[in-house]
Amino acid sequence: MILHTPTRADAAAWQQAWRLRCCPPDHLLVVPPDPQLNEHLTLCPWCRASLDAPSCPFPGPTPAPAPAAAPLQPGQVHAVSLTLGDWGPKSRYYNPPAVLVLNLPDSRSVFVCQVYGDDSLAGPEDIPLGGDLAGFAEPWNTYTLMRDDLDTLLGAADSGVAAAVLEQRSQPEPALQPGSLLWFFRQMEVETGYFFAHRAVSRLVAAQDNESVPTAVPLDPDRVRGALERLPLRFTPPVTPPATPLDLLAWASADERLLPLAAADPHRIQALVFTVADGDITAVKAESLALDFHEYSNGVLTITGTGPATGSDGHCNWLFWWQAGHDLVGALPGQAGWRDGVFWAAFALTPEQFDRNGHLVVRLLCPVAR
Numbered sequence: 477m478i479l480h481t482p483t484r485a486d487a488a489a490w491q492q493a494w495r496l497r498c499c500p501p502d503h504l505l506v507v508p509p510d511p512q513l514n515e516h517l518t519l520c521p522w523c524r525a526s527l528d529a530p531s532c533p534f535p536g537p538t539p540a541p542a543p544a545a546a547p548l549q550p551g552q553v554h555a556v557s558l559t560l561g562d563w564g565p566k567s568r569y570y571n572p573p574a575v576l577v578l579n580l581p582d583s584r585s586v587f588v589c590q591v592y593g594d595d596s597l598a599g600p601e602d603i604p605l606g607g608d609l610a611g612f613a614e615p616w617n618t619y620t621l622m623r624d625d626l627d628t629l630l631g632a633a634d635s636g637v638a639a640a641v642l643e644q645r646s647q648p649e650p651a652l653q654p655g656s657l658l659w660f661f662r663q664m665e666v667e668t669g670y671f672f673a674h675r676a677v678s679r680l681v682a683a684q685d686n687e688s689v690p691t692a693v694p695l696d697p698d699r700v701r702g703a704l705e706r707l708p709l710r711f712t713p714p715v716t717p718p719a720t721p722l723d724l725l726a727w728a729s730a731d732e733r734l735l736p737l738a739a740a741d742p743h744r745i746q747a748l749v750f751t752v753a754d755g756d757i758t759a760v761k762a763e764s765l766a767l768d769f770h771e772y773s774n775g776v777l778t779i780t781g782t783g784p785a786t787g788s789d790g791h792c793n794w795l796f797w798w799q800a801g802h803d804l805v806g807a808l809p810g811q812a813g814w815r816d817g818v819f820w821a822a823f824a825l826t827p828e829q830f831d832r833n834g835h836l837v838v839r840l841l842c843p844v845a846r
Contacts, residue, residue, distance in 0.1 A: 575626070746765075
């Protein structure tokens with residue numbers, strides 16, 4: 477990897493950003509360096525210079541921590557726990573950032589936006605934190621953490637900042653000039669957030685592995701196709717005929733009567749919620765789900781997101797597929813579900829299936845009495 481070489485005017489801002497996000501704390505700058513530090517030293521001139529005389533803490537105003545713990549709520553700015561810092565990809569030490577709380581999807585997780593303290597690195601769509609806090613929120617860098625990942629409460633942003641971030645993240649991101657300081661800075665910020673989000677999602681999925689799964693809702697195969705023709709749905713059969721009634725539901729899609737008149741949002745999908753009575757599908761509606769995180773690693777795609785309260789009472793079956801062209805891949809056993817407003821699913825995919833511009837398919841089956 478080659479470090480970005482900024483101009484003289486932005487050298488100080490870039491050096492501070494790099495050191496804040498990518499350099500190990502002073503107690504890890506040891507002689508002789510261990511293998512991880514040695515790899516980092518090959519690309520970081522500042523840590524090489526600091527081996528004999530470790531640098532002072534990074535400059536810049538830091539808000540004083542709140543004297544007493546406050547209930548977690550949107551608008552707060554927290555430091556991510558220092559215990560989560562660790563070596564990671566690209567020979568970097570990933571220092572925990574500060575984050576703005578956007579919402580609380582469930583009792584375990586928190587949806588956040590990363591923040592940064594130097595306004596000289598803000599873009600036109602970034603949002604000042606306001607109040608007693610220096611810096612800005614990054615609407616293009618949002619993700620899910622576990623609640624216990626958050627540590628010190630640094631303060632609260634101005635009223636309305638969290639809502640403004642959620643609104644701004646739904647807007648298209650402006651094109652940045654490749655190789656510009658802002659382009660490099662944002663790449664580094666997203667990579668930092670991804671490092672901590674990936675670990676949090678892995679813990680979230682692991683915490684759900686042993687949760688109970690609702691009993692499968694029985695369906696009458698002979699009635700499913702009739703229901704698809706009767707309800708406001710479109711059905712384009714794949715090359716290979718669907719093997720089960722559930723596959724039929726996966727290949728069905730909502731027509732314009734179910735969908736809201738809104739611009740397409742790459743961060744959201746429409747799930748179909750089917751009402752089932754005595755094995756017959758009697759109604760369908762569309763529910764919007766937010767996609768918060770996805771990662772493809774070692775042949776497994778992991779996706780998490782948030783959605784409305786539909787099905788949260790445990791009576792609905794949540795069904796997940798990954799559709800890539802004519803392939804419909806079901807979620808791995810025990811690796812999909814919904815709880816307290818958060819859904820998750822993992823799929824075993826070949827690189828070709830992942831690269832084929834696939835998308836997540838979500839269906840809910842909700843039984844009712846006649």
